[in-house]
Amino acid sequence: MSEHSTPQRVVIIGGGFAGLFAARALRRAPVQVTVIDRVAHHLFQPLLYQCATGILSEGQIAASLRDLFKRHRNVEFVLAEVADFDTEGRRVLARRPGGTEMSFPYDHLIVAGGVHQSYFGHDEFAQWAPGMKSLSDALSIRRKVFGAFELAESAVDPEERRRWLTFALVGAGPTGVELAGQLRELATHTLRAEYRSIDPEEARVLLFDGGESPLAMFGPKLSAKAAAALRKLGVELHMGAVVTQVDEHGLLARGKDGQSTRYEAATVLWTAGVQAPAMAGRLAQACGAQSDRAGRIEVLPDLTVPQHPEISVVGDMMSLDKLPGVAEVAMQTGFYAARRVRLLVEGRDAPKPFRYRDLGSAAYIARGQAVLSAGPLKLSGLPGWIGWLFIHIAFLTGYRNRLGAILTWVYTFAREVRRERAFIAQPIDRSKDIYAPPANPPAKSEGASGGESG
Ligand SMILES: Cc1cc2nc3c(=O)[nH]c(=O)nc-3n(C[C@H](O)[C@H](O)[C@H](O)COP(=O)(O)OP(=O)(O)OC[C@H]3O[C@@H](n4cnc5c(N)ncnc54)[C@H](O)[C@@H]3O)c2cc1C
Numbered sequence: 001m002s003e004h005s006t007p008q009r010v011v012i013i014g015g016g017f018a019g020l021f022a023a024r025a026l027r028r029a030p031v032q033v034t035v036i037d038r039v040a041h042h043l044f045q046p047l048l049y050q051c052a053t054g055i056l057s058e059g060q061i062a063a064s065l066r067d068l069f070k071r072h073r074n075v076e077f078v079l080a081e082v083a084d085f086d087t088e089g090r091r092v093l094a095r096r097p098g099g100t101e102m103s104f105p106y107d108h109l110i111v112a113g114g115v116h117q118s119y120f121g122h123d124e125f126a127q128w129a130p131g132m133k134s135l136s137d138a139l140s141i142r143r144k145v146f147g148a149f150e151l152a153e154s155a156v157d158p159e160e161r162r163r164w165l166t167f168a169l170v171g172a173g174p175t176g177v178e179l180a181g182q183l184r185e186l187a188t189h190t191l192r193a194e195y196r197s198i199d200p201e202e203a204r205v206l207l208f209d210g211g212e213s214p215l216a217m218f219g220p221k222l223s224a225k226a227a228a229a230l231r232k233l234g235v236e237l238h239m240g241a242v243v244t245q246v247d248e249h250g251l252l253a254r255g256k257d258g259q260s261t262r263y264e265a266a267t268v269l270w271t272a273g274v275q276a277p278a279m280a281g282r283l284a285q286a287c288g289a290q291s292d293r294a295g296r297i298e299v300l301p302d303l304t305v306p307q308h309p310e311i312s313v314v315g316d317m318m319s320l321d322k323l324p325g326v327a328e329v330a331m332q333t334g335f336y337a338a339r340r341v342r343l344l345v346e347g348r349d350a351p352k353p354f355r356y357r358d359l360g361s362a363a364y365i366a367r368g369q370a371v372l373s374a375g376p377l378k379l380s381g382l383p384g385w386i387g388w389l390f391i392h393i394a395f396l397t398g399y400r401n402r403l404g405a406i407l408t409w410v411y412t413f414a415r416e417v418r419r420e421r422a423f424i425a426q427p428i429d430r431s432k433d434i435y436a437p438p439a440n441p442p443a444k445s446e447g448a449s450g451g452e453s454g
Contacts, residue, residue, distance in 0.1 A: 018112035018315025018334035025338035054418035118273035171272030172209035301353035312337035
């Protein structure tokens with residue numbers, strides 16, 4: 001048993017897959033757990049593209065963290081953005097919406113902050129080409145996509161109409177491929193009979209990637225099948241093309257021959273590259289840890305930071321043995337870190353080093369078309385799609401979301417309709433943002449339970 005008379009404090013940063021699995025694994029441990037996230041929901045990122053293209057609602061892919069933890073009596077949730085670390089004093093420094101500073105003391109810290117979209121040093125592209133990492137990204141892509149068809153319909157100039165009907169995607173990994181497939185399905189099925197001036201089927205979807213083929217991580221055979229399926233859907237593949245400039249009206253891409261070509265496209269979406277959040281840099285600095293090129297923290301085989309056995313880094317934000325940034329790695333590392341803490345708190349031996357069990361991965365291309373790779377098993381076409389369905393139903397968080405998604409998929413696939421197409425015509429006015437700091441910051445708060453004002 002613990003030598004402490006009061007329960008030890010475990011702070012978990014992030015309520016994504018890694019943070020959620022860590023918190024759940026500690027629910028019966030003799031510890032007090034505080035989960036801090038800057039959003040109040042757990043997001044099922046693998047289905048963001050379905051929210052962006054009108055199949056699933058926000059509620060079906062995002063579950064309230066408070067609701068998920070309501071039966072875990074030793075777990076509390078705090079909505080705050082972590083800004084810094086005091087590793088000597090063992091405190092996490094955070095800011096509540098509105099700007100008030102807070103600090104959270106810990107005996108054990110599990111950091112699961114995920115990654116951001118990387119624009120490879122061109123952050124200015126983000127204003128024209130949203131990435132796809134958060135719920136607000138998905139809703140802003142939904143607004144851009146359905147808005148583009150509306151503006152094409154009312155455009156008088158044929159050039160302008162063509163521009164609205166051209167969608168350029170940067171990055172041919174799973175997210176870029178999934179979005180490309182969805183956009184062509186929208187154009188050729190869902191929207192087919194809805195417009196009077198335009199023919200949505202004329203919508204062009206251009207997919208750019210500096211590599212040789214789409215879904216290269218699935219190996220040459222499945223990658224070739226994915227390329228063939230995309231071409232059949234009408235997606236124009238621009239492989240070996242590096243996007244060097246993005247603006248309001250399109251992009252510039254440099255091909256293998258070194259020539260740059262301009263593509264006019266009113267909608268540019270960015271799914272290439274990831275980068276650890278600023279918080280990872282602060283942590284590395286505070287505890288002297290090494291980071292890889294994407295800013296992910298390098299961890300020891302027990303997922304802790306060198307010289308700091310009380311700090312674990314898990315999920316996408318950690319760098320270990322070139323493990324991929326996928327949900328399965330996040331879940332397994334979150335669970336392992338929590339189990340390690342539990343064993344130590346209970347005075348038992350630390351677990352053996354972390355070992356990843358690769359259960360495979362899948363990517364959706366279109367209705368009846370997906371690729372799935374699990375060990376020697378390689379599936380594509382309809383068998384791949386059925387495998388994809390099972391995986392996503394099994395892992396979607398919360399049984400209500402699971403049931404809701406199944407019913408929606410049956411309806412969508414059978415009737416070729418998409419119900420979740422509402423979007424706000426104007427971007428949200430940032431000055432009315434309730435999370436924005438007030439002009440005159442109030443005095444420091446008295447802190448939340450589990451935290452203390454700093
Ligand atoms: C569009 C998309 C599609 C994907 N498809 C697949 C797929 O098909 N299969 C698959 O296996 N994987 C897929 N992935 C990858 C998978 O979703 C990630 O590997 C997984 O979400 C990583 O989990 P995580 O907990 O490490 O990070 P995340 O899920 O990103 O969670 C990080 C959490 O930390 C919070 N946070 C970050 N910074 C702070 C801060 N400073 N203060 C407070 N909170 C903070 C964030 O709000 C977030 O809730 C996909 C990812 C994306 C974006």
